[in-house]
Amino acid sequence: MHTRTVFFISDGTGITAEAFGNAILAQFEMEPRHVRLPFIDTVDKAHQAVRQINHTAEVEGNKPIVFTTLVNMEVLRVVQNGCKGMLLDMFGTFVQPLEKELGIKSLHRVGRFSDVSKSKAYHDRIEAINFSLAHDDGQSNRDLEGSDVILVGVSRSGKTPTSLYLAMQHGLKAANYPLIPEDFERRQLPPALVAHRKKIFGLTINPERLSEIRNERRPDSRYASLENCRMEVSEAEAMMRRAGIRWLSTTTKSIEEIATTILQEIQPGRLVY
């Protein structure tokens, strides 16, 4: 049995409550049980949540940790007054001081997404996902002018997840192209990309790590062999150096870290925030 449970309570999806809570929990060496309670948007649901938390407190003999991003004051009050957990309340803590500094009242509005069908930013984000999918792995040369960034690198260097992440989280139209033996023989970037050099960003990877990743997909193949991975990576890096392309190594980096670095480098004007 777990001895400590963490609850994430939100009027909306609970995504912010979880991001908030996980960031703070990452500072502690512990593995608590996680319970997400999204869409707690009525006093009734708040009472239910409080009962669940207090039941857990009794069973475990420990205060549950409760992260909330509740906006509705009535709902928040129920949790504040009834809950036997330790309450870490993002909005209650920060919104009031900010009201004072800004000299305006807060809206107590739930969630970032009211009616997305009316939101231009949301529409652009979905378009970016569609674009990035259609331009995954060099599938299409159409409308490359429309792209915000074009990732290049050897197969399995991290291009596809990074492109999709840039589209999904930042609304960037991110194409990606593999660098393949034919390119190395010609010692030049794929021809379709030459006109878009300024948008190109390269991903490279440690050959040993690449060989591991490729071996999971095609065990004992020439494609996955360390020798071949060394050759491809060395050719790709030489090509990016010659072409004056910015690049980074993905070996120990998450897609979030890769994406953040790319954004800092290319500084797209039309970032969706």
Add this chain to the structure above:
Amino acid sequence: MHTRTVFFISDGTGITAEAFGNAILAQFEMEPRHVRLPFIDTVDKAHQAVRQINHTAEVEGNKPIVFTTLVNMEVLRVVQNGCKGMLLDMFGTFVQPLEKELGIKSLHRVGRFSDVSKSKAYHDRIEAINFSLAHDDGQSNRDLEGSDVILVGVSRSGKTPTSLYLAMQHGLKAANYPLIPEDFERRQLPPALVAHRKKIFGLTINPERLSEIRNERRPDSRYASLENCRMEVSEAEAMMRRAGIRWLSTTTKSIEEIATTILQEIQPGRLVY
């Protein structure tokens, strides 16, 4: 000129700092300028950040709002002592009380991602993205047993972005299948799915909205016509009802909201947190 600038300062990617700040800013009717300062992980970089913030304060004649998730105490001190903005400090505020409640010291560790190449959860997440891509739009019937969820719905009901989101954020292997006129004629789910009924989740959409979305891609086509959209949606909903499949309408929902609802319904055991 903007009269108010908001800074997001982090030792890591700044994703949490932004999520934190944006959630709170969404409570105010204002459109400040956003400046993200990621990877502020040395005292030197902290001094630079402080100079930038203080310069902004002078130019705008208003305190900048500064959201931080700085973990390194030395770096945080520089910002706390030197910065003329209004500091909203997530870790400083919540980590100490939590240390007391838990009776353990925090790690002051930067970011969620140390070396992802050694993380099983990260590996599974990348695998989930690959799976979901390979099973987008009914491309493959292979290994459907391996899926965590199978989304079905008419073309452009939101299946693809939702599948990719479930994979990227939650590490779920999410396949998706279109419901097409052939299925409506047979009045049955696509044959490959019948064995996996318990994992199926349906997406539907208001026909007027669907017609709008389809018209952007294929203007004035029969595919996009309101009449055809009405027919397809009505057939799809009837089919899902007959098959006893859980479903929701995506019309006014974001992919985050759709994904949260699906997670609540299917409650996968192997959620990545």
